[in-house]
Amino acid sequence: MxxxxxxxxxxxxxxxxxxxxxxxxxxxxxxxxxxxxxxxxxxxxxxxxxxxxxxxxxxxxxxxxxxxxxxxxxxxxxxxxLFRHSCIFVSAKSGIETPADLVGKRIGVPEYQMTAPVWIRGILADEYGVDPASVTYYTGGEEQPGRDEKLKLTLPEKFKLQPIGPDQTLSRMLADGEIDALHTARTPSTFYSEPDKVRRLFTDFVPVEQDYYSRTGIFPxxxxxxxxxxxxxxxxxxxxxxxxxxxxxQAKVYEELLVTASLKTMLPWQIAAVEQAVSLLGRDWWPYGxxxxxxxxxxxxxxxxxxxxxxxxxxxxxxxxxxxxxxxxx
Missing domain, CATH: 3.40.190.10 (Periplasmic binding protein-like II)
Structure with a gap:
């Protein structure tokens, strides 16, 4: 056939x-x-x-x-x-210590319509009272200049968007303090190369994300x-x-991740991670349907x-x- x-x-x-x-x-x-x-x-x-x-x-x-x-x-x-609390990065020059400090700041986003920043803005609004319209968004390439929105957007005037320069990158601007924070899907390179200049807003993000799930049932x-x-x-x-x-x-992977004879991944504590995921999120911790x-x-x-x-x-x-x-x- x-x-x-x-x-x-x-x-x-x-x-x-x-x-x-x-x-x-x-x-x-x-x-x-x-x-x-x-x-x-x-x-x-x-x-x-x-x-x-x-x-x-x-x-x-x-x-x-x-x-x-x-x-x-x-x-x-x-x-x-992915839980996205871990993907809010701040410049050491920004003075940002808590989520509330983001209000009125300059926030980088590779694209305003990206899914990760949508979740981040929503979580910051629901959990910490940070109005998405209370900041200015700087859009452009994170590591390479010249990124544009994949889709043309027509937004209400209250949302303030500003494209960065044709030779600028958000990763560099964050380290230099030209933007105060970054909402992103990928960890900026300067977080690793210049840790004295760039850090996460939620430094110990795992318990924050686990608490978020326990209260909301949301795995973004x-x-x-x-x-x-x-x-x-x-x-x-x-x-x-x-x-x-x-x-x-997906069902094959669920089974293979619990095999102890030989680890499926290079994670040394893979089995512990799987058992923790089951304990916190249930056996079908990544549900489809x-x-x-x-x-x-x-x-x-x-x-x-x-x-x-x-x-x-x-x-x-x-x-x-x-x-x-x-x-x-x-």
Whole structure:
């Protein structure tokens, strides 16, 4: 029987490795898995729609849903999740000691619409009372000059954005005190090379993030898997087929991470880390599917709207192919 050729761009996560090496094959699909850095995948998919399906920034995907004839439809698979308290960096010259000190400051963001800063701004607002409109955002490349927003934005006037110079980088500006703080997905190089000039706002971030989860139940979602809508409309069955395959690939990793005969990763205390994750977040600590993630998605959509990135408050059910809401049971 002929299988439908589908190209999929995604980074080489442990939870997608079985799809990349072909040991798990989606039903009815001949998968052309392309391993790419996330920034390249996002740029090529959002600007040129180069792949049939791809890992995609949650925020960028939501921006596209607010536009006429949305180009993509997602499945409830979340290859990237991360608590982002650890990703707020401050300049030693800023005088910032607490989250409240961020008010009125100059905050760097590679892109305002990036998912990580959306979560950071929302958490700072909910947990510490830092209004996202109370600061000035400086946008541009973190390590290389010349980065622009992947998607054109139309924001309410209360949000103040200022592009940095064509030869400037946020990492350098942070160390030099030209910006006071940085909300980012990637740790700036100056955090490691100039630790006397750049530090985390939450120095001991793990207990802060664990406390946040214990109170909110939120493990922030960063990325979804999106399908080009015209491909999906012609072959609606592929949404569920891809979801099942991602779930099967993830299940293998859950099992392998608890093997003690030979460690799957280079982390010396891998088993302790897994057991701690199970203790704090449950056995399915990285859940796929709509039901277990509805509250997390709803919180993100509130942040997205409050920060001017979506013109109306999207509902979680609007994000995903309807086939993915149904579960077949024997």
């Amino acid at each position: 002929t299988r439908l050729p589908i190209s999929l761009a995604c980074w080489n996560y442990d939870r997608t490795q079985a799809l990349a090496d072909g040991s798990i094959r989606p039903d009815g699909i001949d998968l052309n898995f392309q391993t790419l850095e996330v920034e390249e995948t996002f740029f090529r998919m959002l600007r040129h729609r180069e792949f049939d399906a791809a890992e995609m920034s949650m925020s960028s995907y939501c921006v596209t849903l607010s536009r006429p004839d949305p180009a993509f439809i997602a499945i409830p698979v979340f290859p990237s999740r 979602i960063m990325h979804v898997v999106a399908i080009r809508r015209e491909i999906y409309e012609k072959n609606r069955w592929i949404a569920r087929s891809l979801q099942k395959a991602f779930e099967a690939a 709509f039901g277990p993630n509805r509250a997390v998605i709803d919180t993100f959509l509130r942040y997205h709207h409050e920060q001017g990135l979506s013109s109306r408050r999207l509902q979680p059910e609007e994000l995903f192919a309807e086939e993915c809401f149904e579960a077949f049971k024997i």
